[in-house]
Amino acid sequence: MSSHPQHLSPPSAAYIHIPFCRRRCYYCDFPVSIVGDRVMGEQSGTIVEYVAQLCQEITTSSASSTRLNTVFFGGGTPSLLAANQVKEILATLNRQFGIASNAEISMEIDPGTFSLEQLQGYAQAGVNRISFGVQAFQDDLLKRCGRSHNVADIFASVELIRQVGIPNFSLDLISGLPYQTLQQWQYSLETAISLAPQHISCYDLVLESVTAFGKQYQPGETPLPDDETTAAMYRLAQQTLTQAGYQHYEISNYAKPGYQCRHNRVYWQNQSYYGFGMGAASYTHRQRFTRPRTRQAYYDWVSQGCKIDEPPLSETDRLLETLMLGLRLAEGVDLANLTQQFGEAILKPLWTCLQPYYHQGWVEATSQTGEILTHLNSIPLQGKIRLQDPQGFLFSNTILADIFNQF
Structure with a gap:
């Protein structure tokens, strides 16, 4: 890393x-x-x-x-x-x-x-x-x-x-x-x-x-x-x-x-990136910024020196974005990376939210070697959590709405 x-x-x-x-x-x-x-x-x-x-x-x-x-x-x-x-x-x-x-x-x-x-x-x-x-x-x-x-x-x-x-x-x-x-x-x-x-x-x-x-x-x-x-x-x-x-x-x-x-x-993977051009979004220094959405407003912004004046994202916003984006991927979210960034304390409320979907089969937990973990009563510290394909993906909006409400 x-x-x-x-x-x-x-x-x-x-x-x-x-x-x-x-x-x-x-x-x-x-x-x-x-x-x-x-x-x-x-x-x-x-x-x-x-x-x-x-x-x-x-x-x-x-x-x-x-x-x-x-x-x-x-x-x-x-x-x-x-x-x-x-x-x-x-x-x-x-x-x-x-x-x-x-x-x-x-x-x-x-x-x-x-x-x-x-x-x-x-x-x-x-x-x-x-x-x-x-x-x-x-x-x-x-x-x-x-x-x-x-x-x-x-x-x-x-x-x-x-x-x-x-x-x-x-x-x-x-x-x-x-x-x-x-x-x-x-x-x-x-x-x-x-x-x-x-x-x-x-x-x-x-x-x-x-x-x-x-x-x-x-x-x-x-x-x-x-x-x-x-x-x-x-x-x-x-x-x-x-x-x-x-x-x-x-x-x-x-x-x-x-x-x-x-x-x-x-x-x-919620990594930083540049965005250039009218209406383009960027994510740098923990700041998300969207450029003006009309040509003239964009040209005016460029002529004024392309100033980006946005507050950094809060830790909660970064956590929610990491989960929302990462759960779009088939491999899901790496739990070790998650706790390294946000601390182990977030795992309990996350599991409270995901546990019903886990028992329903819409959310899966995998070991570091990729094996699906069954009969879990708490979220593991290693491995990944992911949405099941296709049912978990189909109901991803429902699952993500619950995560947002939880945090």
């Missing part, structure tokens, strides 16, 4: 927010800027200005002796950037922090938003992992979501990824969409598997009140699938993907052995 607790170590991960989209999807509440179908890369003054401001923010940050092991371009639609712009951002990060030679450099891309030449440029700039926003394999569902691509675009785009030879790509799928059936979900899962990505993410639709879907639909009401169907979709994904050789390593994520997303693990 390092001499620093993980949350106090200098970050070795950076998230880069690229806010531009052709249109806003009906389920999206991310900070994005809509640029239409024709605007891309260096032909867009808006995008050129944003990249300059983003690089200015990175340059203003305190340099660190810890190199970056992961960089993640999220959005928005980062594939609306030209390859040279991605190269410029990575060069700025490298000057400021250094990027490790074996770093995982991920980029979210959308089908139909990039060319072979563009993808080759991204790979030459250092991008070695693609996160591919597919969402569904039915044209009618894609249209209902407000997506700008169709199913044909998905297959054409995967072919380009293969031609470029990017060694690691992930597909995103969404369950619980309006009018989506269990049969359609099964078809999407099987089609995703047939494309042989190294990683698949399956997200359940979340209705945010500010989105088009949030204004149009009520949770649990038709045309949204009912709770029973969405639970069946979750179990079907778990069964179908694990049988196809994907490890279910996090509530929503599946990977072939050796291909877990290193960047996202930083979040789930």
Whole structure:
């Protein structure tokens, strides 16, 4: 173990927010800027200005002796950037922090938003992992979501990824969409598997009140699938993907052995990370900070010197975040690390809360060697606690709500 607790170590991960989209999807509440179908890369003054401001923010940050092991371009639609712009951002990060030679450099891309030449440029700039926003394999569902691509675009785009030879790509799928059936979900899962990505993410639709879907639909009401169907979709994904050789390593994520997303693990292990760009969140020096969510407010903040003035998180907040994030992982939370950070006194109230779920089979305790511990009357000091897959994961919100109430 390092001499620093993980949350106090200098970050070795950076998230880069690229806010531009052709249109806003009906389920999206991310900070994005809509640029239409024709605007891309260096032909867009808006995008050129944003990249300059983003690089200015990175340059203003305190340099660190810890190199970056992961960089993640999220959005928005980062594939609306030209390859040279991605190269410029990575060069700025490298000057400021250094990027490790074996770093995982991920980029979210959308089908139909990039060319072979563009993808080759991204790979030459250092991008070695693609996160591919597919969402569904039915044209009618894609249209209902407000997506700008169709199913044909998905297959054409995967072919380009293969031609470029990017060694690691992930597909995103969404369950619980309006009018989506269990049969359609099964078809999407099987089609995703047939494309042989190294990683698949399956997200359940979340209705945010500010989105088009949030204004149009009520949770649990038709045309949204009912709770029973969405639970069946979750179990079907778990069964179908694990049988196809994907490890279910996090509530929503599946990977072939050796291909877990290193960047996202930083979040789930509650380690520190940089965030750069409009609306991006960072976690450094025990401070969580979210940048302004509109372009002009973000530019004003950059011009004023990128000041971060947030109080450090309390010990209780850090404990709750460590549990909430760590229990998303299949391996769960390491009890020795937990007591090292927060003291043994937290174990008794934690067990008070988890014990009913443990006896129900939704929570499991494992030894240091990974064996499941049965007939426990108290929480062990070593080993891990984790949510059972799939039932514990399915009811994770219930379990976590109880933990929050307990502390």
